[in-house]
Amino acid sequence: MSPPGNLSSHDLAFDVALREAACAARHTYPDDDTRISRALALIRAGHVTLTAQGALVKSGSSPRVYTVNGTCQCQGYTSVAGGRCSHRYAVSLSHKAQALLPQLHFATLTRQDERQAWGDLPGIAVVEGERVRFYAEDALDAPPLTIHQRMRCPWLVLGGNCGLALAQATADGTGTAPAPSAGDCV
Numbered sequence: 001m002s003p004p005g006n007l008s009s010h011d012l013a014f015d016v017a018l019r020e021a022a023c024a025a026r027h028t029y030p031d032d033d034t035r036i037s038r039a040l041a042l043i044r045a046g047h048v049t050l051t052a053q054g055a056l057v058k059s060g061s062s063p064r065v066y067t068v069n070g071t072c073q074c075q076g077y078t079s080v081a082g083g084r085c086s087h088r089y090a091v092s093l094s095h096k097a098q099a100l101l102p103q104l105h106f107a108t109l110t111r112q113d114e115r116q117a118w119g120d121l122p123g124i125a126v127v128e129g130e131r132v133r134f135y136a137e138d139a140l141d142a143p144p145l146t147i148h149q150r151m152r153c154p155w156l157v158l159g160g161n162c163g164l165a166l167a168q169a170t171a172d173g174t175g176t177a178p179a180p181s182a183g184d185c186v
């Protein structure tokens with residue numbers, strides 16, 4: 001599953017947050033892998049609308065729209081373990097991804113390519129305590145690179161916080177996150 005091309009910077013950050021949330025869900029419920037993948041597809045297709053009362057999730061296979069608020073009206077809800085249907089996963093992963101955004105930073109990794117030439121790789125860094133996972137912007141489907149902060153890695157530079165960038169973009173009504181800026185070395 002590839003993200004749509006030409007992601008804006010905050011769409012990119014949200015996609016990485018979704019990948020992190022999905023990874024945690026798969027770790028907890030490995031048997032739900034297929035439904036978690038379906039949930040990601042629903043979110044990326046814009047089928048999830050979060051509201052103050054709950055959420056509306058458009059079915060991926062029919063014109064139906066389900067109201068999801070702890071329960072779901074789909075057939076799967078009553079037949080799958082714990083009622084964890086793809087629609088409930090879509091809502092839960094959307095919320096978790098939003099909550100993860102403050103842990104994400106725009107970042108640049110400087111590295112050598114296969115021709116031994118040095119270059120800057122833009123991406124998103126997920127900061128979790130002492131560990132940082134780096135997702136390269138042009139290789140989101142590849143496993144993230146894990147870097148330990150205590151190594152004081154000189155080739156990873158953290159920029160703006162993705163949660164702040166999204167909040168700022170929303171407050172401005174521009175819908176566009178500010179350009180990443182260089183920040184402290186990890």
Ligand SMILES: [Zn+2]
Nearest residue numbers: 072074085087
């Ligand atoms: Zn459902």
